[in-house]
Amino acid sequence: MAYVKGTVINQIPYQPGICATYVDGEQQSLVHILISSAVPGTLVRLADYVNHLTAPALVVRVEVADHVQVILRDEWQPSSMLGTPSWSVHYTIGANAHVTIQQYQRWPTTLSGIIRTTIACKSDSATEYYGVMRGGASMEYDMQLLLEERASSAHVSLVIIVNGDQKAMITSMQRHTNAHTASTFLVRGLVKDQAYISCIGTVHLAEPASAANAAQKSAFLLDGVGARAFAKPILEALNNEVSCTHGSAVGSLDEEQMTYCRLRGMHEHEARTLLTRSFLTELCADQVTQSVISDQLQKLFS
Amino acid sequence: MPHPQKTDTFFKAKKGLNKTIVTQLSERKNEPGWMTDYRLSALEIFERLPLPRWGADLSGLNHNDIYYYVQPLEKQHTSWDEVPDQIKTTFEHLGIPQAEQQFLAGVGAQYESEVIYKKLKEEWVKRGVLFTDMSTALKEYPELFKTYFGTVIPSHDNKFAALNSAVWSGGSFVWVPEGVVIDQPLQAYFRINSMSMGQFERTLIIAQPSSFVHYVEGCSAPLYRKNSLHSAVVELVALPNANIRYTTIQNWSNNVYNLVTKRGIAHERARIEWIDGNFGSAVTMKYPCIILKGAGSQGQIVSIAVASKGQHQDTGGKIIHLAPNTTSNILSKSISKQGGRASYRGLLKIIKGAVRAKSRVQCEALLLDQHSRSDTYPTVHIDEPTADVGHEASVSKLSDEQVAYLQSRGLSVQAAHALIVNGFIDVFVKELPMEYAIEINRLIAMHMEGSIG
Numbered sequence: 227m228a229y230v231k232g233t234v235i236n237q238i239p240y241q242p243g244i245c246a247t248y249v250d251g252e253q254q255s256l257v258h259i260l261i262s263s264a265v266p267g268t269l270v271r272l273a274d275y276v277n278h279l280t281a282p283a284l285v286v287r288v289e290v291a292d293h294v295q296v297i298l299r300d301e302w303q304p305s306s307m308l309g310t311p312s313w314s315v316h317y318t319i320g321a322n323a324h325v326t327i328q329q330y331q332r333w334p335t336t337l338s339g340i341i342r343t344t345i346a347c348k349s350d351s352a353t354e355y356y357g358v359m360r361g362g363a364s365m366e367y368d369m370q371l372l373l374e375e376r377a378s379s380a381h382v383s384l385v386i387i388v389n390g391d392q393k394a395m396i397t398s399m400q401r402h403t404n405a406h407t408a409s410t411f412l413v414r415g416l417v418k419d420q421a422y423i424s425c426i427g428t429v430h431l432a433e434p435a436s437a438a439n440a441a442q443k444s445a446f447l448l449d450g451v452g453a454r455a456f457a458k459p460i461l462e463a464l465n466n467e468v469s470c471t472h473g474s475a476v477g478s479l480d481e482e483q484m485t486y487c488r489l490r491g492m493h494e495h496e497a498r499t500l501l502t503r504s505f506l507t508e509l510c511a512d513q514v515t516q517s518v519i520s521d522q523l524q525k526l527f528s
Numbered sequence: 529m530p531h532p533q534k535t536d537t538f539f540k541a542k543k544g545l546n547k548t549i550v551t552q553l554s555e556r557k558n559e560p561g562w563m564t565d566y567r568l569s570a571l572e573i574f575e576r577l578p579l580p581r582w583g584a585d586l587s588g589l590n591h592n593d594i595y596y597y598v599q600p601l602e603k604q605h606t607s608w609d610e611v612p613d614q615i616k617t618t619f620e621h622l623g624i625p626q627a628e629q630q631f632l633a634g635v636g637a638q639y640e641s642e643v644i645y646k647k648l649k650e651e652w653v654k655r656g657v658l659f660t661d662m663s664t665a666l667k668e669y670p671e672l673f674k675t676y677f678g679t680v681i682p683s684h685d686n687k688f689a690a691l692n693s694a695v696w697s698g699g700s701f702v703w704v705p706e707g708v709v710i711d712q713p714l715q716a717y718f719r720i721n722s723m724s725m726g727q728f729e730r731t732l733i734i735a736q737p738s739s740f741v742h743y744v745e746g747c748s749a750p751l752y753r754k755n756s757l758h759s760a761v762v763e764l765v766a767l768p769n770a771n772i773r774y775t776t777i778q779n780w781s782n783n784v785y786n787l788v789t790k791r792g793i794a795h796e797r798a799r800i801e802w803i804d805g806n807f808g809s810a811v812t813m814k815y816p817c818i819i820l821k822g823a824g825s826q827g828q829i830v831s832i833a834v835a836s837k838g839q840h841q842d843t844g845g846k847i848i849h850l851a852p853n854t855t856s857n858i859l860s861k862s863i864s865k866q867g868g869r870a871s872y873r874g875l876l877k878i879i880k881g882a883v884r885a886k887s888r889v890q891c892e893a894l895l896l897d898q899h900s901r902s903d904t905y906p907t908v909h910i911d912e913p914t915a916d917v918g919h920e921a922s923v924s925k926l927s928d929e930q931v932a933y934l935q936s937r938g939l940s941v942q943a944a945h946a947l948i949v950n951g952f953i954d955v956f957v958k959e960l961p962m963e964y965a966i967e968i969n970r971l972i973a974m975h976m977e978g979s980i981g
Contacts, residue, residue: 417913431923433898448913452880457908459919466895466925473920476910 241268246275254283261288266295272315273301282311292320292348300329304337314342319351321375327355330518333362335390344370347378347407355380356515359394360387360522369398373407373438381410383510385519387526389418389450398427400442402435402468410441412509416502418526420452428460431468438465442472447505449478449498499527544592547571550694553597557663557697560670570683570693577687583873584811584842589785594757596695596728652710658703659714662730665701672703676734680763680791680819688787692728692761699729699760704739704770713742713775713961731762735770735798742773744961756784758809764792766800768822773801777964780809782838788814796822796851803959804831805968806841815873817846820854820885827856832956834972835868835900844873844906849885849915858889861953864900871903876919880911891921894952946972 243263249256257276264270276284282304290296304311319325333339339362345353359367371380380400388394400409415423425444446455457474479501487497503523507516542549550571554564579586652659658669666673683693702714735741758780766772772792780786786809792800802816818827829845847856862870872891893902904921926948934944949972950957957965 446910448910448915450913453913454880455908455910457906457910457919459904459906459921461902461904461921461923463893463895463902463923466898466900468895468923468925470923471921472904473918474906474908475919476908476915476917478913478916 241270243268244270248275248279250279251281253281254285255279255281257284257286259286259288260291261294261296262291264294264296267297268295269297269299271299271301273299273303276302284313286313286315287318288315289318290320290323290325293322294320295324297326297328300327300331302331304333304339310338310340312340312342314340314344316344317346317353319345319347319353319378319380321348321350323348323351325351325353326512327353327357328512328514329355329357329359330515331358332360332522333365335361335363335392337362338364340366340368342368342370344372345380346372346374347380349375349404350377351375351379353380354512355382355384356510356512357382357384358387358515358518358522359385360526362392362394364393365395367394367396369396369411371398371400371409371411373400373402373409373435374404375407376404377406378404379408381408382412383512383515384411384413385506385510385515386413386415386423387418387506387522388415388421388423389526391420393422394424396423396425396427396444398425398442400427400429400440401432402430402438402440403432404434405436405438407435408439411443412441413444414506414509415444415446415455416506416523416526417446417448417450417453417455419450421450422454422456424456424458425474426458426460427472429462429470429472431463431465431470433464435465436467438468438470440468440470443474443509445475445505446477447479447502448476449502495527499523502527543595545571545574545594545596545691545695549596553695553697556597559663559666562674563666566678566683567694567696570690573684574687574690574694577684577690579687580813583813583871584840586785586787586811588810589757591757597697652708655708656705657708657710658701660701662696662699662701662732665732669701669703672734673701673732676732676763676765678763680765680793681761681789686789688759689761689789692730692759692789696728696730696761698727699731700733700743700745701731702733702741702743704733704735704741706736707738708736709740710742713744713773715744715746727756727758727760729760731760732765733763733772733774734765735767735772737767738769739767740771742775742961744775744964746777746779746964756781758784758786758788760788760790762788762790764790764800766792766794766798766825768796768798770795771799773803774816775803775960775964777805777807777960777968778809778812779807780812782808782810782836784809786812786814788812790814791817791819792827793819793821794825794827797824798822799826799828801828802831802845803956804829804843805956805960806831806833806843809839809841811840811842813842815844815846815875817848817875818856819848819850820856820882821850823851824853825851826854829856829858829860830956830959831858831860832953833860833862833870835862835864835870837866837868839868840871841869842871842873844871844875846875847877847887848875849878849882849887849912852881852883852885854882854885856885856887858887858891859955860889860891861956862891862893862902863896863949863952864893864902865896867897867899869901869903871905872921873904874906875909876907876917877909878912878915878917882912883914884916885912885914886916887918889917889919892952893921893923894949895923895925 246259429440459472833841835841845858864870878885
């Protein structure tokens with residue numbers, strides 16, 4: 227890794243049980259956050275550890291120790307209007323740890339960038355990820371779920387909202403290389419105006435992944451005369467002791483449902499907002515994420 | 529699987545492919561100049577295009593070790609009684625009962641690259657239906673032939689379409705006049721019967737407005753030491769309100785590279801169906817395609833692939849919606865066993881303007897052991913916001929619960945497994961004519977022997 231500037235290594239002990247170090251560079255900064263202990267339910271905001279960094283490219287490594295239960299919230303906003311910002315977070319989830327990741331990012335309409343998220347799971351760990359992404363002229367989202375150790379699980383629920391001429395390209399990989407692992411990757415997208423969304427998702431079940439369970443589903447709602455979608459759900463199963471499904475759906479708002487809402491006295495705008503919200507939040511069990519989605523929709527439709 | 533039959537050949541070109549062989553082939557067939565030029569132009573395209581970098585491994589295919597044209601000794605026959613016993617024996621091995629053979633509406637049997645037997649019911653002839661081999665059609669209906677030949681799959685479509693365009697030989701030509709409904713399926717059996725012989729049949733079916741035709745082809749091949757190549761091209765044209773159903777059961781020997789291009793164009797309110805069963809072969813790459821060109825047209829692809837030891841079945845389907853109110857459906861099932869690999873590769877594309885287009889794609893894979901592999905590589909490309917599209921895929925093994933249930937009802941483990949597999953492919957078998965349903969049951973039974981339990 228080459229740094230134009232920055233041999234400064236700092237430590238930021240903002241919260242007990244959490245240790246963060248960073249190397250700040252002009253083009254790229256590297257942050258390492260180690261969560262060695264936490265009271266169950268502790269909320270850790272990644273922004274607190276990175277907001278002082280100004281490089282357009284940030285690489286964050288979050289390490290959660292064994293048996294830790296924690297909520298990690300990622301609301302990073304690109305601070306530079308130059309170049310193509312990239313935001314890479316690599317989570318390592320310790321054995322028996324239980325982690326909830328909430329990633330809410332809204333990028334300026336004029337900015338293009340890359341968001342990479344990698345979740346590597348150790349044995350018997352459970353990770354739930356809820357993401358809401360909006361904005362960016364042309365955004366790439368890359369999600370890697372690495373189920374490398376026995377009985378680990380990772381469940382992802384991602385919502386993407388694009389409008390105007392925005393583009394969102396999602397790639398995902400659910401790589402199961404050990405037995406009794408489980409993963410789901412659920413993505414829902416709202417594509418308005420002339421926006422474009424694509425999702426290329428791969429589920430790979432290697433030979434040692436006996437009794438693995440994997441699911442991948444993408445559903446996109448097209449709400450605009452020029453809205454477009456592309457989906458390529460790939461499935462590779464090299465073991466027969468697995469349960470594996472994938473699916474993708476593309477469609478517009480159901481006219482019957484719209485009529486039903488209108489008949490009950492709702493304005494078209496209200497009906498559209500209601501149906502869109504129910505579509506986007508349907509698979510999201512996290513209350514905080516649901517309110518973020520509602521908030522984003524309100525801003526979008528107002 | 530049928531046993532090999534010794535056959536004397538009438539003419540066999542040298543191995544390999546070059547302009548001389550293509551010209552020689554065209555001259556022997558006494559073809560018009562435009563077809564010779566077409567073949568030579570396709571040969572240039574074939575030589576220019578690289579092998580596909582995706583899909584199955586084709587590195588074992590040696591184009592210089594293949595006979596590209598073999599013409600049989602036997603001449604074409606018009607009556608069943610005139611068919612040599614040797615050929616009849618081949619049909620026996622294919623498992624067609626004599627009574628059903630007599631019942632068949634018309635049979636064109638592809639034997640060593642030539643159609644040697646064909647029969648069409650008299651009433652169909654009276655109604656203007658044309659069912660003949662492609663070479664005859666080129667001679668007898670040149671204008672009709674030239675109007676449609678290569679319009680659905682041009683020679684530059686892909687490397688193997690170019691190869692077929694250069695050396696095509698045999699295959700069926702079907703033309704159904706307006707309003708004519710053919711109740712019974714037209715059937716043709718194809719067979720490779722010479723070591724390392726490539727088989728490049730070309731089939732063209734044109735259904736005039738409001739007509740209906742069901743064409744059935746089945747393939748089997750004896751086992752040879754050297755690799756064989758089967759590279760067919762099938763073109764379908766369904767004019768407004770017409771309906772074409774094309775059923776295939778391919779059962780190639782385990783040394784055959786089966787690289788086929790199949791495509792149909794459906795005009796206004798027309799319907800095209802591909803029913804496709806793939807057994808055997810070393811490598812199969814086949815993705816039947818339907819272009820829904822006319823408003824209200826429909827397409828359906830139902831397929832099954834069985835991949836055994838050393839086999840890679842890379843199959844799937846493509847549907848392209850170009851017009852409003854078009855609907856399509858793809859159902860793909862695969863079984864992988866003894867280390868075999870089955871891949872589904874599909875494309876669903878809806879262009880802007882194809883308003884209210886609807887499509888459903890469903891892939892189901894059954895893995896019978898730890899060493900086998902199943903993949904799905906679908907692509908969904910939607911440029912029309914009013915489209916309604918769904919894709920689903922699943923991979924599973926034989927359910928222990930179902931096996932236990934059947935065992936509790938007195939079935940052996942082997943019988944329970946076979947019953948579950950039969951249930952898995954039942955949706956496909958139901959789409960077949962009765963005699964093919966029987967044949968596929970035999971094939972499945974044969975494939976299941978020793979693979980489970």
